[in-house]
Amino acid sequence: DAGVIQSPRHEVTEMGQEVTLRCKPISGHDYLFWYRQTMMRGLELLIYFNNNVPIDDSGMPEDRFSAKMPNASFSTLKIQPSEPRDSAVYFCASSLWAGEYSGANVLTFGAGSRLTVL
Amino acid sequence: EDKVVQSPLSLVVHEGDTVTLNCSYEVTNFRSLLWYKQEKKAPTFLFMLTSSGIEKKSGRLSSILDKKELSSILNITATQTGDSAIYLCAVDLSWGKLQFGAGTQVVVTP
Numbered sequence: 417d418a419g420v421i422q423s424p425r426h427e428v429t430e431m432g433q434e435v436t437l438r439c440k441p442i443s444g445h446d447y448l449f450w451y452r453q454t455m456m457r458g459l460e461l462l463i464y465f466n467n468n469v470p471i472d473d474s475g476m477p478e479d480r481f482s483a484k485m486p487n488a489s490f491s492t493l494k495i496q497p498s499e500p501r502d503s504a505v506y507f508c509a510s511s512l513w514a515g516e517y518s519g520a521n522v523l524t525f526g527a528g529s530r531l532t533v534l
Numbered sequence: 535e536d537k538v539v540q541s542p543l544s545l546v547v548h549e550g551d552t553v554t555l556n557c558s559y560e561v562t563n564f565r566s567l568l569w570y571k572q573e574k575k576a577p578t579f580l581f582m583l584t585s586s587g588i589e590k591k592s593g594r595l596s597s598i599l600d601k602k603e604l605s606s607i608l609n610i611t612a613t614q615t616g617d618s619a620i621y622l623c624a625v626d627l628s629w630g631k632l633q634f635g636a637g638t639q640v641v642v643t644p
Contacts, residue, residue, distance in 0.1 A: 420576075447630050458634055458637060460634075466629070472631060521629065522582060526576060528576055
């Protein structure tokens with residue numbers, strides 16, 4: 417299994433440009449999460465999907481951020497227009513729900529996309 | 535507001551020492567608590583704890599949950615330089631929605 421695959425690994429862009437981050441979850445997983453990590457705020461959940469349907473997007477900072485999951489094997493996180501404060505490492509994670517009484521989903525994280533907005 | 539607080543924020547130890555990391559939480563809905571290890575890249579899963587008082591062990595690492603005290607500890611015995619990492623504690627609020635702490639950075643010197 418290749419794990420969760422994210423691209424690009426690094427992105428440097430200028431303020432105002434559109435940024436698209438991509439994620440391929442582990443095959444068979446039914447949950448997909450987008451997290452953002454910064455020194456100041458740590459790991460923050462942005463949005464998550466269950467069976468391709470967005471469940472909770474309360475962590476999305478503002479309208480400049482959008483996420484889609486058109487099918488079970490692909491998701492995108494888009495920032496338009498980008499701003500310097502969006503600079504962070506963006507992680508995608510996926511999991512397989514193990515049942516009502518099993519506790520948490522155990523998330524498997526991708527390697528992350530490091531975004532720098534100048 | 536849900537909170538997960540880890541302490542200390544960082545520590546430096548010598549190889550062979552024992553390390554104890556703390557995680558406390560105040561959340562509206564607790565399902566379980568998880569520990570992750572983050573080296574240079576993605577966090578990797580260590581333990582999940584759902585019941586109080588049950589210790590989970592994996593080699594030199596162990597963790598226990600105290601639901602009465604709303605806290606957990608992660609112990610690392612006989613530390614090695616490969617244990618150097620950020621250790622993250624997270625509480626599952628609902629259906630995999632994890633609230634992470636800020637992490638504890640552990641540096642193990644030879």
